[in-house]
Amino acid sequence: MLVATLFYRGLTATNNFSYILSVSYNHLGVNIAMAILEVLHFPDPRLRNKAILVEEIGPDIKEIAENMLVTMYSENGIGLAATQVNIQKRIVVIDLSEEKNEPLILINPEITKLEGSESMREGCLSVPDYYDIVERAENIEYCHKTLENKLVTTNADGLLAVCIQHEIDHLDGKLFIDYLSPLKRQRLKKKIDKQEKVQQNLL
Ligand SMILES: [Zn+2]
Numbered sequence: 264m265l266v267a268t269l270f271y272r273g274l275t276a277t278n279n280f281s282y283i284l285s286v287s288y289n290h291l292g293v294n295i296a297m298a299i300l301e302v303l304h305f306p307d308p309r310l311r312n313k314a315i316l317v318e319e320i321g322p323d324i325k326e327i328a329e330n331m332l333v334t335m336y337s338e339n340g341i342g343l344a345a346t347q348v349n350i351q352k353r354i355v356v357i358d359l360s361e362e363k364n365e366p367l368i369l370i371n372p373e374i375t376k377l378e379g380s381e382s383m384r385e386g387c388l389s390v391p392d393y394y395d396i397v398e399r400a401e402n403i404e405y406c407h408k409t410l411e412n413k414l415v416t417t418n419a420d421g422l423l424a425v426c427i428q429h430e431i432d433h434l435d436g437k438l439f440i441d442y443l444s445p446l447k448r449q450r451l452k453k454k455i456d457k458q459e460k461v462q463q464n465l466l
Pocket residue numbers: 386387388389429433
């Protein structure tokens with residue numbers, strides 16, 4: 264369990280984050296100030312950026328990973344890609360555990376084998392309040408670097424396999440709604456346009 268005290272800093276929209284967390288413990292065992300980052304929402308064009316490979320895993324990458332974890336937990340997500348918080352680096356965080364205490368940090372993740380197919384209902388922190396069925400590979404083999412700079416090759420199936428495919432898509436500028444039929448995408452766009460109009464009227 265993350266123990267944190269929240270301080271609102273009243274930062275402007277030009278800043279990348281809105282909160283600073285003062286922590287007595289953090290997930291990676293490193294003593295850094297943690298921040299909840301702003302998650303970009305569709306149709307923000309920055310979600311279409313392609314992330315670049317992390318060349319050196321230093322304290323800056325550890326800080327990004329930690330902030331991504333804190334952001335993902337605060338939004339009740341199970342996965343987050345750096346592209347979603349406007350960081351163009353190939354970093355993904357995932358935690359499928361009930362207790363939210365089994366973080367998986369993937370640096371430069373890459374799928375090396377895809378097998379079978381499975382349809383699962385997906386959602387995304389960048390497309391709030393929308394869920395739909397997407398067909399993806401059922402079993403995958405993938406490799407990634409750890410924060411300790413170790414190269415790991417492993418397998419995944421079920422929800423983890425779906426989650427890894429969904430997050431790596433983000434790093435390539437792709438969203439799960441890109442897999443939907445044109446009709447469904449059109450309906451979603453209408454829904455978002457309507458929400459935007461309501462919000463504009465509220466401002
Ligand atoms: Zn997503």
